[in-house]
Amino acid sequence: MxxxxxxxxxxxxxxxxxxxxxxxxxxxxxxxxxxxxxxxxxxxxGITPPSLEIVQHLGLCSSFIANGIAVRSVRIHYGSRLLWTINFDQIDGTYPFVLAIPQxxxxxxxxxxxxxxxxxxxxxxxxxxxxxxxxxxxxxxxxxxxxxxxxxxxxxxxxxxxxxSTTREALGIPFRGGADPHTFLMGDFEDSGTWGEDACFFLPLEGLLKHFPSLMGSAAMS
Ligand SMILES: Cc1cc2nc3c(=O)[nH]c(=O)nc-3n(C[C@H](O)[C@H](O)[C@H](O)COP(=O)(O)OP(=O)(O)OC[C@H]3O[C@@H](n4cnc5c(N)ncnc54)[C@H](O)[C@@H]3O)c2cc1C
The missing domain is CATH 3.50.50.60 (FAD/NAD(P)-binding domain)
Structure with a gap:
């Protein structure tokens, strides 16, 4: 038993x-x-298309979609110059987008x-x-x-x-990997910019700035 x-x-x-x-x-x-x-x-x-397929299997996809923003493209900028736009609409499957939704x-x-x-x-x-x-x-x-x-x-x-993981250690399961040496800051901010529902990456010389849209007019920046 x-x-x-x-x-x-x-x-x-x-x-x-x-x-x-x-x-x-x-x-x-x-x-x-x-x-x-x-x-x-x-x-x-955000939640990627394969993970959306899993939550669909659990009958939860409509709750996720109602609480997120379907990001269909990422724009990559260098300063004020747009370098490239990556569109997700060619992704196979039911969900050709990344769903922006806070964890x-x-x-x-x-x-x-x-x-x-x-x-x-x-x-x-x-x-x-x-x-x-x-x-x-x-x-x-x-x-x-x-x-x-x-x-x-x-x-x-x-x-x-x-x-x-305590369970991994208790069972003596080896782990290959380590801490990411990079430092980053992350937060949710009010966003009055014009980036809309696209994700935007900015490449200043000092590092990378990422903008992801979020419901209620705010954006997660890291
Ligand atoms: C600041 C920050 C920013 C991040 N940004 C991103 C991002 O932009 N994109 C992205 O994809 N991911 C991001 N992540 C990572 C993301 O949060 C993790 O990948 C995700 O939480 C992993 O989920 P998990 O369920 O495996 O582990 P966790 O979320 O860590 O959950 C593990 C759970 O196990 C519990 N637990 C631990 N030890 C025990 C124990 N001994 N007994 C019982 N319970 C225990 C913990 O309390 C916790 O609730 C970020 C994480 C942090 C901290």
Whole structure:
């Protein structure tokens, strides 16, 4: 007897989509999330066509499209000179655009879907600290509310706990990669410019400035 067919560690965008896909297959899912509430930071600014196909499979695409802007081209400028325009309309598939949508809205939509799915339980404030696999049973150990301890068992555990994954370390899975040496700033600003619904990249000598449109007349700049 196990606590769930699948345990998902981490309720970021990847963990929430993984939980919804597993539930879609008729599996019973437990999501363990370390943080007791969600962040509202400016993070990812868009969803690419293959990811839109995945959320369509989950029946969520109309919610995403209603909350985003379909970016159909990127304009690349050097100073005031337009160097190039890249159009996405040649991309095969149902969605020949990048959907500009702030990550916290993406997470809102996914979290609502999670809370409405009868076969998914979400436990926030539950930090997984260790994982062990024994035959066809996996156990996640951790703590909640500072002193409480928990352990849950499942048939399959999905480590979706981000770049510094505790589950990856616990299972000794190697990671090739490292920190990006570049520094960048990112924020959401009121935008009274004339760039409209295109994305624009500016190439000043000091680096790269990117503009992505957002609903309500603002833009994410990085
Ligand atoms: C400032 C910033 C700007 C970014 N800008 C962009 C961008 O422009 N475009 C882009 O594509 N991407 C951007 N990203 C990256 C994007 O946010 C990530 O790719 C995305 O969040 C990854 O999703 P994830 O679900 O894999 O991981 P995360 O979003 O990191 O989610 C992991 C979740 O696991 C939880 N967790 C961690 N450890 C444990 C544990 N031990 N037990 C239980 N839960 C745990 C965390 O609390 C978190 O909720 C940006 C990120 C940051 C921080």
């Amino acid at each position: 196990v606590d769930a067919d699948v345990i998902v560690v981490g309720a970021g965008p990847v963990g929430m989509v993984a939980a919804l896909l597993a539930a879609h297959q008729g599996l019973d899912v437990l999501v363990l999330e370390r943080d007791s509430s969600r962040h509202a930071q400016s993070r990812a600014i 916290h809205i993406t997470e809102d939509i996914l979290e609502k879907a999670l809370l409405h799915a009868p076969s998914i339980r979400v436990l926030r404030g539950h930090a997984v600290q260790d994982v062990s696999a024994n035959g066809n049973r996996v156990t996640a150990y951790g703590s909640y509310a500072r002193q409480g301890r928990f352990h849950f068992t499942c048939r399959c555990l999905l480590g979706c706990d981000g770049g510094r």
